[in-house]
Amino acid sequence: MSLKSRLFTFYLLWLLIVLIGPLTVLRNTSLDLLFSNSVVFINTLQRFSGTMAFSLIFIQIILGKEMNKMVQLIGAKAYWIHVLQGLTIYSLILIHPTMYILFNYSLTKNLFDSLLLIMPTFRDQAEIYLVFGKSAFLIFSLTVGAAYFRTKPFLRKYWDKIHLLNYFVFYFVFYHARVGSDLGSQPFDTFYWIAFVIITYIVIKRFAYKVTALFQDKNIEKQSGIIKS
Numbered sequence: 001m002s003l004k005s006r007l008f009t010f011y012l013l014w015l016l017i018v019l020i021g022p023l024t025v026l027r028n029t030s031l032d033l034l035f036s037n038s039v040v041f042i043n044t045l046q047r048f049s050g051t052m053a054f055s056l057i058f059i060q061i062i063l064g065k066e067m068n069k070m071v072q073l074i075g076a077k078a079y080w081i082h083v084l085q086g087l088t089i090y091s092l093i094l095i096h097p098t099m100y101i102l103f104n105y106s107l108t109k110n111l112f113d114s115l116l117l118i119m120p121t122f123r124d125q126a127e128i129y130l131v132f133g134k135s136a137f138l139i140f141s142l143t144v145g146a147a148y149f150r151t152k153p154f155l156r157k158y159w160d161k162i163h164l165l166n167y168f169v170f171y172f173v174f175y176h177a178r179v180g181s182d183l184g185s186q187p188f189d190t191f192y193w194i195a196f197v198i199i200t201y202i203v204i205k206r207f208a209y210k211v212t213a214l215f216q217d218k219n220i221e222k223q224s225g226i227i228k229s
Contacts, residue, residue, distance in 0.1 A: 063205070132173070177192065
């Protein structure tokens with residue numbers, strides 16, 4: 001398969017995954033109300049941004065972990081896709097709460113109370129799910145900042161370790177999504193659980209390997225100590 005064909009296949013698969021959320025949202029939204037009711041329109045944009053961010057975070061983690069293989073598969077564009085996608089995710093994560101605030105303001109006409117929604121509260125289960133989303137935003141801000149300033153002396157050494165926090169971002173967004181009205185609807189619900197299984201498999205495989213390697217190194221050190229004595 002030529003490079004052009006591989007790129008086309010990648011972009012097609014990427015597009016299909018990204019569109020899963022918006023297609024689900026549209027299935028659950030009245031098109032008549034979408035363009036005639038500003039509250040419904042704002043809420044739809046909020047749901048679009050949330051579901052798309054979840055899909056892109058899933059792709060971003062896989063792309064980052066398999067970067068060497070992806071470079072071999074689709075060339076140096078893999079790196080630039082990873083960078084551009086990270087900025088897109090951050091934009092969506094910014095848009096999502098902004099639409100949430102606008103949605104509440106459209107209902108209450110109270111700007112102060114609407115802005116207070118950015119503060120974490122634990123009054124009920126729904127509020128806890130919202131806290132997961134707010135935490136994901138803070139962590140992703142840290143990982144994006146670390147990647148952007150990775151040429152700085154301190155971050156040059158540790159930025160890739162800070163980048164591992166994106167796994168927490170995924171799981172926090174995963175739990176945050178439970179507050180949404182589109183979870184449980186197809187095709188997003190099926191993708192939601194498939195993504196969870198795949199990322200969990202990657203996490204277990206990645207960190208189990210590191211733990212195993214750590215124990216092997218310690219055993220080698222002990223054996224070396226015995227031989228030397």
